[in-house]
Amino acid sequence: MQTMKDFPLVSIVMCSYNGAKYIDEQMDSLVNQTYQNLEIIVVDDKSTDHTIAKIEEWMKKDSRISLYKNEENLGYNRNFEKAISLAKGAYISLSDQDDIWCENKIEHLLSLFDQEDVVLVHARSVEFVDGKCLYPKVKLLRMFHGNDPKKLFYDNQIGGHRIMFKHKLVDRIIPIPPNMFYDWWIGVVATCNGSINSSESFLVKYRIHDANSHINVPKAVKAAHIDHIEAWKCFLTIEEMKQDDKLFLKNLITVFDEHRKKKKLFDHKLFSFLFKNRKIVFANRRRLVKDFLFLKFLFYYTIVKF
Structure with missing residues (x-):
């Protein structure tokens, strides 16, 4: 037994x-x-x-x-x-x-x-x-x-x-x-x-309750809770990560860092990068970034998050 x-x-x-x-x-x-x-x-x-x-x-x-x-x-x-x-x-x-x-x-x-x-x-x-x-x-x-x-x-x-x-x-x-x-x-x-x-x-x-940070906190404040570019740099320290994945990550960091410095509402280079890699960056969305949905995600992830 x-x-x-x-x-x-x-x-x-x-x-x-x-x-x-x-x-x-x-x-x-x-x-x-x-x-x-x-x-x-x-x-x-x-x-x-x-x-x-x-x-x-x-x-x-x-x-x-x-x-x-x-x-x-x-x-x-x-x-x-x-x-x-x-x-x-x-x-x-x-x-x-x-x-x-x-x-x-x-x-x-x-x-x-x-x-x-x-x-x-x-x-x-x-x-x-x-x-x-x-x-x-x-x-x-x-x-x-x-x-x-x-x-x-x-x-x-x-x-x-x-x-x-x-x-x-x-x-x-x-x-x-x-x-x-x-x-x-x-x-x-x-x-x-x-x-x-x-x-x-x-x-x-x-x-979800009043004392939970998930609620009652504006999205912009949640976004500011962590610097995504600095977080991505931390991922580069993972020794076991494949070189192709590190190269993608370095490009991701570059395009968002440049976008942040430009302070533009619309950034053609960023848009092109996200569109080209939409099946990767939006991989968790069942409705894959089509038409206005892609624009919606682009606005949120570039304006609110970054």
Whole structure:
């Protein structure tokens, strides 16, 4: 008869910060996964509410949970970096503090490692607002799979709350560059060290609420949160990236850097580059950049994002 020890250990890594309002629902969804050989690592980034007390209550009920308390606030990148480094499992799955996981999330993601070269897998999530799931536009986006990092440079399709990756990626992921979204970095690094597989299944309710930075923040402010050109330069440091992919990335950096310096509403060189490479830069769009749709994307990605 098989026991839990006959199955690989999966590390669920959660970073918490002032998440007391919703963390119980998320913890409940984690401990009740159909796949049970888990360690649940919570790294708290110096919360000032009752988050730590709630986690300590969960620790009394489930020995698989461990809590680490930061002495200073590290921010989400460094906090996830620390949490990932603590994971002992053969597979690592990242968790937000306020989402709700489907009970078969871990089991389903593990099944996607069906080829030796697959190092990261991901599935869909649905926005969850006031107890309701919002599905309308989500299926207009393709799920990324394969090992072409060029399709991730322009429009990240790898959400941290939806992924699982092999532990062998940890040494490639860490350190996470400071001017980078941690999940974007992990996704691109994965394509340079293997392949990504995906599922159309919805496995996470991604909670949107007043305290969540995803809501109530203008798009222009979100865009300014990270300098994409500086982030792209970080990708150039990935030793395993193929030279052809680095050449594309260098051209991407050049054309956007020149566009930024020109400060023009319309840049013919930028337009030509994006149009020529539209099936790469807009690879996650099911309706591939035709007619006014391309102009819409061009306006957003050049005016709002850059």
